[in-house]
Amino acid sequence: MSKSSRSDCKESDSEPLPIYHHKSKLVRAVKDSAFLVVTGETGCGKTTQLPQYLYEAGFCKNGKIGITQPRRVAAITVAQRVAHEMRLTLGKEVGYQVRFDDCTTEETEVKYMTDGCLLREVLADPALSHYSVIVLDEVHERSLNTDILLGLLKKVFSNPDKASEGRRRTFPVKCSFGSAVGPKDTESSGYVKEVVRVALDVHTSEMAGDILIFLTGQNEIERACDILYEKAETIDYRFDVHDQTVEGLLILPLYGSMPTDQQRQIFQPSSRGIRKCVVATNIAATSLTITGIKYIIDSGFVKQLNHNSRIGLDILEVVPISKSEAQQRAGRAGRTSAGKCFRIYNNDFWEKCMPEYTVPEIQRTSLTGVVLTLKCLGVHDVIRFPYLDSPEERFILEALKQLYQFDAIDRRGKVTKLGELMVEFPLHPGLTRAVLKAASYRCPDLMLPVAAMLSVENIFIRPGHSQKQKEADERHRALASKSGGMNDFATLLSIFHFCKSSEKPAAWCKENWIHWRALKSAFSVETQLGEILYRLQQRSDFPFESFDGNEKNKLRLCLCAGYFTNVARRSIGKAFCTMDGHGSMVHIHPSSALFENEKDFDWVMFNDVLVTSKVYIRTVCPIRYEWVKDLLPKLHEVDVYELSNVAREEVTEEEMAKWENKEAAKRRQEASAEEAM
Numbered sequence: 001m002s003k004s005s006r007s008d009c010k011e012s013d014s015e016p017l018p019i020y021h022h023k024s025k026l027v028r029a030v031k032d033s034a035f036l037v038v039t040g041e042t043g044c045g046k047t048t049q050l051p052q053y054l055y056e057a058g059f060c061k062n063g064k065i066g067i068t069q070p071r072r073v074a075a076i077t078v079a080q081r082v083a084h085e086m087r088l089t090l091g092k093e094v095g096y097q098v099r100f101d102d103c104t105t106e107e108t109e110v111k112y113m114t115d116g117c118l119l120r121e122v123l124a125d126p127a128l129s130h131y132s133v134i135v136l137d138e139v140h141e142r143s144l145n146t147d148i149l150l151g152l153l154k155k156v157f158s159n160p161d162k163a164s165e166g167r168r169r170t171f172p173v174k175c176s177f178g179s180a181v182g183p184k185d186t187e188s189s190g191y192v193k194e195v196v197r198v199a200l201d202v203h204t205s206e207m208a209g210d211i212l213i214f215l216t217g218q219n220e221i222e223r224a225c226d227i228l229y230e231k232a233e234t235i236d237y238r239f240d241v242h243d244q245t246v247e248g249l250l251i252l253p254l255y256g257s258m259p260t261d262q263q264r265q266i267f268q269p270s271s272r273g274i275r276k277c278v279v280a281t282n283i284a285a286t287s288l289t290i291t292g293i294k295y296i297i298d299s300g301f302v303k304q305l306n307h308n309s310r311i312g313l314d315i316l317e318v319v320p321i322s323k324s325e326a327q328q329r330a331g332r333a334g335r336t337s338a339g340k341c342f343r344i345y346n347n348d349f350w351e352k353c354m355p356e357y358t359v360p361e362i363q364r365t366s367l368t369g370v371v372l373t374l375k376c377l378g379v380h381d382v383i384r385f386p387y388l389d390s391p392e393e394r395f396i397l398e399a400l401k402q403l404y405q406f407d408a409i410d411r412r413g414k415v416t417k418l419g420e421l422m423v424e425f426p427l428h429p430g431l432t433r434a435v436l437k438a439a440s441y442r443c444p445d446l447m448l449p450v451a452a453m454l455s456v457e458n459i460f461i462r463p464g465h466s467q468k469q470k471e472a473d474e475r476h477r478a479l480a481s482k483s484g485g486m487n488d489f490a491t492l493l494s495i496f497h498f499c500k501s502s503e504k505p506a507a508w509c510k511e512n513w514i515h516w517r518a519l520k521s522a523f524s525v526e527t528q529l530g531e532i533l534y535r536l537q538q539r540s541d542f543p544f545e546s547f548d549g550n551e552k553n554k555l556r557l558c559l560c561a562g563y564f565t566n567v568a569r570r571s572i573g574k575a576f577c578t579m580d581g582h583g584s585m586v587h588i589h590p591s592s593a594l595f596e597n598e599k600d601f602d603w604v605m606f607n608d609v610l611v612t613s614k615v616y617i618r619t620v621c622p623i624r625y626e627w628v629k630d631l632l633p634k635l636h637e638v639d640v641y642e643l644s645n646v647a648r649e650e651v652t653e654e655e656m657a658k659w660e661n662k663e664a665a666k667r668r669q670e671a672s673a674e675e676a677m
């Protein structure tokens with residue numbers, strides 16, 4: 001892009017953003033109050049302008065300005081934008097930090113970061129002494145970490161003052177319902193095709209103006225873009241296009257793990273005669289404002305991490321959005337002129353499947369990580385912590401139970417040495433436990449790449465085209481058998497090494513249908529995890545131990561230390577039954593190397609669960625019962641109601657002894673039952 005068109009995209013050049021009129025009032029309000037709530041229409045300039053006003057007003061003289069975002073893409077793109085507007089270098093005065101990507105220096109004064117990063121900083125420095133102001137952005141999104149940060153700040157401050165800036169005039173958006181998706185349709189293949197069809201329809205029959213499509217994730221978005229590329233090429237503009245000023249279609253994907261240079265393109269205005277079509281996740285609903293959007297195509301779905309108490313696991317699932325979310329999506333079309341919103345679902349779907357509001361994350365995801373963080377911050381009573389909306393008590397108890405199972409807390413609810421090590425890792429506690437196990441055996445290189453590969457987006461490319469899909473599947477199968485087959489974790493490990501040692505890694509990835517970009521992030525994540533681990537291993541009390549098992553099984557033994565909660569035993573036919581007390585029936589996912597050889601083993605361990613028509617387990621390996629035999633009882637050892645007493649207050653010695661006696665009796669009973677079998 002040329003220089004001139006770049007500065008064109010800065011709205012404030014032509015007409016100041018709505019927030020500008022409240023500049024001095026806002027700066028004064030921040031100076032005068034300890035705690036301030038600022039509200040204003042999406043796109044009015046809160047995220048990008050307010051920190052600049054504070055910077056100008058000298059707030060950086062005695063500390064940094066920290067701004068949190070629930071989403072990493074938002075943190076990165078906004079920091080880029082602000083550095084550009086302030087004519088400063090990104091990474092110097094203005095920087096960002098997201099998980100596994102720190103673009104700040106000592107000099108950084110305006111720091112955008114994810115809420116998770118700030119929570120980590122609170123752990124290291126509860127007073128946040130390096131900051132003069134903290135801006136918690138997108139609080140209404142109710143992300144788990146932002147909620148916790150608010151709770152922590154609420155303990156320090158009270159009585160917020162409210163500053164509201166004038167509402168920006170918005171234009172009417174005409175919404176229409178489709179017929180493609182009804183209450184029974186949840187298969188993504190259906191709605192992906194439908195949004196593409198509607199997009200092409202809009203492109204050929206509607207006046208100029210950019211399109212924004214809402215889908216749920218990277219795979220879908222890439223599939224939609226592929227079909228769009230293909231179809232857009234075949235449009236005969238002489239006959240089809242209603243508005244002769246629009247000829248080309250510029251297709252732009254937008255999702256969380258996208259490379260940053262591509263993200264920047266989204267915000268550049270399209271050239272004359274070209275219609276921009278952004279295919280995005282929910283991130284474009286509030287966190288990022290794209291100018292020029294006139295048409296919205298809403299799939300009606302979103303990808304959400306939900307705790308499924310039926311199977312006792314967190315599941316990333318595609319669910320219908322709420323009605324308020326649908327209205328927010330539609331509103332994105334009316335920012336600069338009247339717009340249209342095409343909902344591809346019907347009225348029945350709206351009435352029967354879409355809830356009124358989105359449930360805050362804290363009330364629907366596993367709290368294991370957060371409870372450990374709180375405990376490490378010295379919050380003992382995690383039940384009566386001032387949550388914005390309290391999660392259900394049983395979720396907190398379940399988190400306590402898991403932490404106890406992982407030996408991160410003891411029976412009194414106190415953080416153990418291991419728990420102190422675990423909290424340092426920005427990973428799921430089970431995965432952290434496996435990494436620490438490998439480190440204690442002095443073979444961290446076995447687990448670090450696996451943990452890294454599990455932390456990045458899916459590395460396997462699944463092309464939309466069926467012929468190509470076959471080819472990709474064959475390549476993936478070959479990679480699995482090269483690593484010995486029958487262990488998806490080992491496949492990840494060997495792909496990591498194959499690619500790393502390849503002379504032309506990008507070409508190697510292309511040939512094998514592997515996401516090169518995902519692997520590049522895995523390399524970087526691995527290095528960073530290694531750095532954390534190195535730091536921890538310097539502690540004199542790092543729990544090293546000797547390994548006396550079979551070297552061949554070492555990786556799986558390390559995995560067992562963390563994933564014993566994800567163990568399943570063969571049940572009837574192709575089904576497996578989980579061992580965590582829920583006893584749910586699960587099936588091996590077709591993407592697993594074990595899928596076709598299911599008959600050969602009785603015990604498996606898995607990384608995650610996917611619910612479609614069946615409950616599938618993904619990234620799987622066979623294990624032996626002996627490996628988890630001593631760990632499995634831990635899954636049933638604690639009674640959550642006992643733990644709730646522990647959570648509430650310090651337990652007396654007497655109570656503890658009573659409890660331990662009861663537990664011992666229970667175990668004796670179990671042992672004799674087992675012998676009898």
Ligand code: CDP
Pocket residue numbers: 009010011017040041042043044045046047048049077078081267286287288289290291
């Ligand atoms: O936070 P809020 O929703 O109030 O607005 P903002 O994110 O600060 O955005 C203010 C304006 O800057 C919007 O009109 C965006 O379109 C624009 N913007 C942009 O052009 N490029 C970015 N990377 C971020 C914002």
Ligand code: MG
Pocket residue numbers: 043046047048137286287
């Ligand atoms: Mg904002």
